[in-house]
Amino acid sequence: MSPARPCRGMRAAVAASVGLSEGPAGSARRGRLLRPPSPAPAAPGARLLRLPGSGAVRAANPERAGWTEALRAAVAELRAGAVVAVPTDTLYGLACSASCSAALGAVYRLKGRSEDKPLAVCLGRVADVYRSDYHLEWDQQRPFILGWICALFSRYCHVRVPEGLLKDLLPGPVTLVLERSKELNKDLNPFTPLVGIRIPDHAFIQDLVQVFGGPLALTSANLSSQASSLNVEEFQDLWPQLSLVIDGGPIGDGQSSEYRLGSTVVDLSVPGKFGILRPGCALESTTAILQQKYGLLPLH
Numbered sequence: 001m002s003p004a005r006p007c008r009g010m011r012a013a014v015a016a017s018v019g020l021s022e023g024p025a026g027s028a029r030r031g032r033l034l035r036p037p038s039p040a041p042a043a044p045g046a047r048l049l050r051l052p053g054s055g056a057v058r059a060a061n062p063e064r065a066g067w068t069e070a071l072r073a074a075v076a077e078l079r080a081g082a083v084v085a086v087p088t089d090t091l092y093g094l095a096c097s098a099s100c101s102a103a104l105g106a107v108y109r110l111k112g113r114s115e116d117k118p119l120a121v122c123l124g125r126v127a128d129v130y131r132s133d134y135h136l137e138w139d140q141q142r143p144f145i146l147g148w149i150c151a152l153f154s155r156y157c158h159v160r161v162p163e164g165l166l167k168d169l170l171p172g173p174v175t176l177v178l179e180r181s182k183e184l185n186k187d188l189n190p191f192t193p194l195v196g197i198r199i200p201d202h203a204f205i206q207d208l209v210q211v212f213g214g215p216l217a218l219t220s221a222n223l224s225s226q227a228s229s230l231n232v233e234e235f236q237d238l239w240p241q242l243s244l245v246i247d248g249g250p251i252g253d254g255q256s257s258e259y260r261l262g263s264t265v266v267d268l269s270v271p272g273k274f275g276i277l278r279p280g281c282a283l284e285s286t287t288a289i290l291q292q293k294y295g296l297l298p299l300h
Helices: 008-017 064-079 101-111 143-152 163-169 203-212 232-241 283-293
Strands: 048-050 084-087 092-097 120-122 174-180 194-198 216-220 244-247 264-267 273-278
Touching (some): 048 064, 064 092, 064 244, 264 283
Parallel strands (some): 048 244, 084 244
16 A cells, blocks of 8 residues: 545645635635626526536636636535535536535425435545545455455545445446445434445536535435426526525536436445446446446345
């Protein structure tokens, strides 16, 4: 094992680029009221910011200012305990601080979501799963020993699969369900010992998590039992209850039923095995990696 560079440097660099200190702040000060840079349909009380260009790709100058403004606004609201709508690589989502119990409750209330349905934990990159960056080679003859070592360095969950497996699936349209750690807020999904880890392949939300400096709770931006959203207009009924809506444009083509399937949810809590909890939009490619490259067996 050889230690790699700490994660802190990248997070600090991203934070500095938008004029923010890294890590959650204790202040309850609300972010300022922001109006869209160009006319947009808006429900009463909605605050909406459009990302420049394609929201899935980091904006370059001269549009960087719009990207920075959206990041700063979203971080301010999240640090104040608010709920923010954000684009991801599959659907529009609702995000809040995973450490803020009041914000978690607000997500359930505004969605009308059953309290026994879990929220995913959104991170910015695979390295954020671990306490330190340790790189271990996968040994198929001793997978359980390696899994035990990996678990020692896990942060928000107990990872008992090789880091390479995580990097093959994340960032991407996959949620990996693992055994939760004690570091997570006890009010986040208190009814289950497991937690879903999500790292969307979307530049804005990756930057958002890095600048915020902690895990976000993430779920789809829609009322429970209703269709998921591929553009911000599809969840306008929720706007008055949100502090900020980040408009990254349509997800995919804005219409595809495949995107509305959401992420593929995989249970990796049992060493050497996997279970599909939701097929989602990346089932075939995900199962191929798990079985063919890593030799995991399906749970029955």
